[in-house]
Amino acid sequence: MGVAIRTAGEGDRELIVRLLDEAFQDDPVSGWVFPGADDRRAKHPRLMAAFTDIVLAVGRIDVTEDGSACALWLPVPADEGHDAEDEGPAQVREAVDPDNERVERVGRLTAAIHPTGRAHEYLWMIGVAPGRQGEGLGTALIETVLDRCDREGLPAYLEASNARSRDLYGRLGFEPAGPALDLPDGPSMWPMWREPRPHRPA
Template sequence: MGIRRVEPDDEKAVETAVRLLDEAFQDDPVSSWVFPDPARRREVHRHLMRAFLEISLAEGHADLTEDGTATALWIDVPAEPEEGDGPEEGDGEDGPAQLRAAVDPDNERVEQIGRLTGAVHPHGRAHTYLLLIAVAPDRQGRGDGAALIAPVLERCDREGLPAYLEASSARSSVLYERLGFVHLGEPLRLPDGPLMYPMWREPRG
């Protein structure tokens, strides 16, 4: 599988990544909780995905398959992040509030998702954070996602670097278990919503 980095000035790659993220997560349990009205979700969900991509480009990197069918967003988390500036929050003193203002100002759940995931995110050890991974709907179930993130996990093994993610469903958490991730504490229950599954991977070898 050919994989390349998404560069911020590569408009075509950026738009491809945003489209993949939007399509892959339109019916995801967490996205459906953040945007419960399907019509509103179709209208503004892509703006949230673009914001997440911009965060990953600023604080880590994004990978894209050469055929444009899968993308993964990574954030490099230092051992001791600055107070109030977790990986989900982006730049500034109040990232979740800024995210809400930029994406959907009247929707408090846009801000809430950042605060809730930020509260359970582990700190103290440097690690790489798989923020999101998206595979085109017609290519899902073929192992493309695992192949896309394999080079980063191999680098983690070489460098002795842990990895972290939040699975958005029990089904996806099983897939990550096959890659060496284990559940980290109790699942995160979104208010009146689905569970998210914090998962941690120690480097192998």
């Protein structure tokens, strides 16, 4: 049975923020950004809200019809290089947790390894409700966009934040795009790239 998917709008903001917060509370990178459990419960939703607002403004969020999973995508134009002066990470830190340098640092570190030179779709985050993981919802969300990438000849890029998701992305055609990003005194993130596949009309 297929998974019903739609594009989220402003009216879905709170649903998306809550879903991402639940899905990433125990993620290694979230645990590095907010090492204390109480601090993470209090401030992690603000970080997910900041990410959601960015993507609602300039990207696309796909969500399953039942609200159990979502994927945040950003279109990246050709030749968009890393700008060391980019204020985005600092603005996110100011909005989320001004005293937490790691909120800004993770944004700057991932921006520094982001591939440049070719237009592509960037899978920023994908979240599945904890009780629904393992049902193929994440795969369905990703494949919807990858099918479009194949039709349009667009590559796709992401950073896997744990070994389980890295394996899933590998099955979907993503390959390592350079060495792992080792967060200071923290977990690793794995940059992955997928070349478009020849499109076969149905």
